Amino acid sequence: MAAASGPQDIGRLVVSCPDQPGIVAKLTQLLGQHGANIVSLDQFTTGPEDGTLYQRTVFHLPGYAARKESLEADIQTKLAGPLDMQWKLTDASKRKRVAIFASKTDHCLLDLLWRHRRGEIPMDVVMVISNHPDLADQARPFDIPYFYVPVTGDKKEAERKHLELLNGNVDLVVLARYMQIISAEFLDEVEVPVINIHHSFLPAFIGAGPYQKAKDRGVKLIGATAHYVTKDLDEGPIIEQDVIRVSHRESTPQLMRFGADVERSVLSRAVAWHCEDKVMRDGNTTIVF
Structure with a gap:
């Protein structure tokens, strides 16, 4: 532990x-x-x-x-x-209290929980929040509270429940492939930084199926970007990025697997650096020591 x-x-x-x-x-x-x-x-x-x-x-x-x-x-x-x-x-003895948001994709969530259990990141994961129940069984062995908050027609109601869980209990929120847009009102009220991870095809390959779109265009690099969340979608200060080379030989499922590897490593580094107070914001950019 x-x-x-x-x-x-x-x-x-x-x-x-x-x-x-x-x-x-x-x-x-x-x-x-x-x-x-x-x-x-x-x-x-x-x-x-x-x-x-x-x-x-x-x-x-x-x-x-x-x-x-x-x-x-x-x-x-x-x-x-x-x-x-x-x-x-x-x-430094007081570890950051972190809430992780996830949907159905598990690789970023499980990587953070595993690193937390091994003590690789100076944080205490105090809860996992998801808009689906799918990952509850996978999170259970880590002994972290898992809260299922469905997002239906009234998104504000879901965010109200999120804030009730978070306020006063966390120092950081991490979106580990949480497939919902965070509202400006939520960001105003949560009062802690929020870190997101996404494939770095944005904005060239936006919307559903980015890896298939990337395959169709014959990309030679795939990667991921971790950034702070702001009111402007996917335009917050970048903390960390990485890429790997690919070729015409890789299938779409292989691109997705390689992309998952990059996403979890980029996100874990960004979260670790934030928890170690190594990231300083300068407008819409960052200084990372």
């Missing part, structure tokens, strides 16, 4: 602000004053002049849980205010 918590006394500080000389020095000096030892530091600026700085710092601080409040106060008064900084401080 997966461990109950992540590494102890490890903090992650993620910041973004208008770039200027000395920011990294000020941040590391403040952490040092609190007795923190920096384990890793990644930073990127969108431009040497008038750019935005993005930085992720991982540090070890003995007694971190008890000292976190004091550190937060100093970050706000000494850094965030003067530097116009957006920031987030997290405790």
Whole structure:
């Protein structure tokens, strides 16, 4: 079974602000004053002049849980205010609570549940929600609550039930081949990030049967894209993508099998990076450390 918590006394500080000389020095000096030892530091600026700085710092601080409040106060008064900084401080021992949505296709759901059970992704899957009952038996061995919420004519009623299950209970929603469009109202009310996976044929091969359409066009690459969900369908910030080469020899079922392999690996990486606070959004793009 997966461990109950992540590494102890490890903090992650993620910041973004208008770039200027000395920011990294000020941040590391403040952490040092609190007795923190920096384990890793990644930073990127969108431009040497008038750019935005993005930085992720991982540090070890003995007694971190008890000292976190004091550190937060100093970050706000000494850094965030003067530097116009957006920031987030997290405790690596507190794993992200994740809800997975699925429909009838099982490969992405089962891959995430398997990685969760092995402790490969720092998350706690607290529920699976589906608009079909088909995958309940497959999810049962993982001892994760499975909620069947059918989506009929009144989609708003289904989303209301979703929100009742999710609100206050999760830090992230993952659409693991959930074959329903998420409404703007749902995104406004759920108040946590939502990650989706789709075949990267979009927008060239939209609608039903994309792999058959790809076969008919003789594609030489197939792949997948994981992205944050926004109100604009399939246009949210991209977290991860991957492709594999194919040829005229592969049948449509073989393309589908290869596509499933890419989809589950891309989605698992995107979810892991999000749960490790490695993804920072810059407008409609991302910085992934």
